[in-house]
Amino acid sequence: MARRTGRRPGNPGTREAILDAARAAFADRGFDAASIRAIAAAAGVDPALVHHYFGSKDQLFLAAMEAPVDPRELLPGVLAGDPDAIGQRLVRTFLTVWDSPASAAGVALLRSAVSNEWTARLLREFVVTQVLRRVLDHLDVDPAELPLRGSLVATQLIGLAMMRYVIRLEPVASTAPETLVATVGPTVQRYLTAPLPALRDGAA
Amino acid sequence: MARRTGRRPGNPGTREAILDAARAAFADRGFDAASIRAIAAAAGVDPALVHHYFGSKDQLFLAAMEAPVDPRELLPGVLAGDPDAIGQRLVRTFLTVWDSPASAAGVALLRSAVSNEWTARLLREFVVTQVLRRVLDHLDVDPAELPLRGSLVATQLIGLAMMRYVIRLEPVASTAPETLVATVGPTVQRYLTAPLPALRDGAA
DNA sequence: GTCTATATGCAGATAGAC
DNA sequence: GTCTATCTGCATATAGAC
The missing domain is CATH 1.10.10.60 (Homeodomain-like)
Structure with a gap:
């Protein structure tokens, strides 16, 4: 039987x-x-x-x-070490999660958030309160700049996820993770810590 | 009457x-x-x-x-001028279009492409053949690098559009265009022209 | 616990009257 | 050109038999 x-x-x-x-x-x-x-x-x-x-x-x-990935377990590894390489470590961790089977939940959330307001709320809250806020709290920059810095990081990382995992635009859909760490890592780093002079009008 | x-x-x-x-x-x-x-x-x-x-x-x-915006009319203004500021001009033009009433078509295409394969094809083809290819053809970089460079620009610009116009994440949804030109412009510029050493494994 | 049957509703598309 | 009526199909959800 x-x-x-x-x-x-x-x-x-x-x-x-x-x-x-x-x-x-x-x-x-x-x-x-x-x-x-x-x-x-x-x-x-x-x-x-x-x-x-x-x-x-x-x-x-x-x-x-539920319970695909807990940012609280991953973020310490991102925050520890050279502060000038937080961007690269964040991108590397991001890609590791999204290249794993756990990505199904992420793709599902991303796909759903676009056509459905209550799932969009879920995405916003996860991105902002679970990920960005925890990273930003460990930075030594003007607190007034944090929301815009976080938003900018979100545009790059969500854009990367969209193109790589949802729209599947080549070659970025198949590019080796370390290539992306080397290319978009510095972007994230810049959004997190570089001086942003023209910033003050940015608040909502 | x-x-x-x-x-x-x-x-x-x-x-x-x-x-x-x-x-x-x-x-x-x-x-x-x-x-x-x-x-x-x-x-x-x-x-x-x-x-x-x-x-x-x-x-x-x-x-x-159809006919919301023709990239062929806009791109000459992006390409003319200081080659080191193409990224900023591209972002500025991008935001000008998306902040206008013409953005409805863009938002529609973006929203649809996420859940619908044939509209995703439309988006890919528009982004790649109508916009990126025209910009990249005017750059003086290794042609083998162009696909990855274009992909990276797409991740940043589509991510920006997603967050600002679709998900509406604050504060980036309400930030003044020139602030975004100053912050994400250099990112696009870097993807377009900066040396990318770890690149060769990137082809699909 | 599992499944059949059904209530209810909205979708895209078409035929044909006016 | 415009609208009524209808065909066909699939959705979520529920009641209730076994």
Whole structure:
């Protein structure tokens, strides 16, 4: 009575199978376009089961986004060491995470945030409060400049993620990580710490 | 018998009204989520009329994207002048276009490209063949480096557009254009012309 | 726990009356 | 040119049988 990979007779990994399929579907099509029916089909379960386990599509999305990566574990490695190379270490860590299987959650969040306001809020809050604020707090620059510096870093890193993992523009989609560390690392470093004279009008 | 703004009794600007409503809807919700029915309602016409004029949703999107801005008119101003300030002029021109009403088409294309493969192709082709290639052809750098240089510029500019016009992350969403010219201009300049030693493995 | 059946709604597209 | 009516399909969600 050997059981195959796709199907689940009992209840063993059903929940996990649904979550995996959901992450893949959300990453592939974004929140709105990913359907519970397709997720259920990919997981080899009935669509009604998805509702049974997670209640609604929103809650399924939240569950699928949870615990892919905790910035609090990664950021100490970024912040420690030569302060003039924080940008390169940040880009290297960023690419390591996004080049791993954990990237599905990131791509899903990014894809969804573009067409869906409440997922956009999730993205903003993650980027700002979980990542940027923690990095910026360790810098020795004028606090009034921090919001703009953080925004600029976000434009470069999210742009990199968009082009490399979502739009898949070549050659940046296939470029070796260290090449990107060497090229966009200095950009991030400049946004974080370089003097920004024409700054004061920048606040919202 | 004065006619109000919203409604159209005869056939005068019906087509244009539909196109305006379509641009706004596609910019607001992206290709997939924008519905012909909602576009028709916004334009004050019957949904069947939209099909009558444009045939299909795809063709409507193409018509709405057409002729917002022609890079061939703008790029000479970017390329002329000090070669060390091409990055700043490119960013300035970029922001001028995106801060104008013409940005609706850009936002629509960007929003749509994220969830929809054929609009992503449109975006890639526009960025690469209409903009980047024309800029890169005027640079005096190793031709083998051009694809990666172009990709890097795209990550920064598209990231900027995403954060400023789509995700609307503050403060970059409200920052004065000249502040951004002064801060991200040098980044673009570096990607275009600075020596990139660790480059050769970058080709797809 | 799992699945069938269904309620409800909105999508794109088309035929044909006026 | 414009609109009514309808076809077809897929979505989320729920009730309830087994």
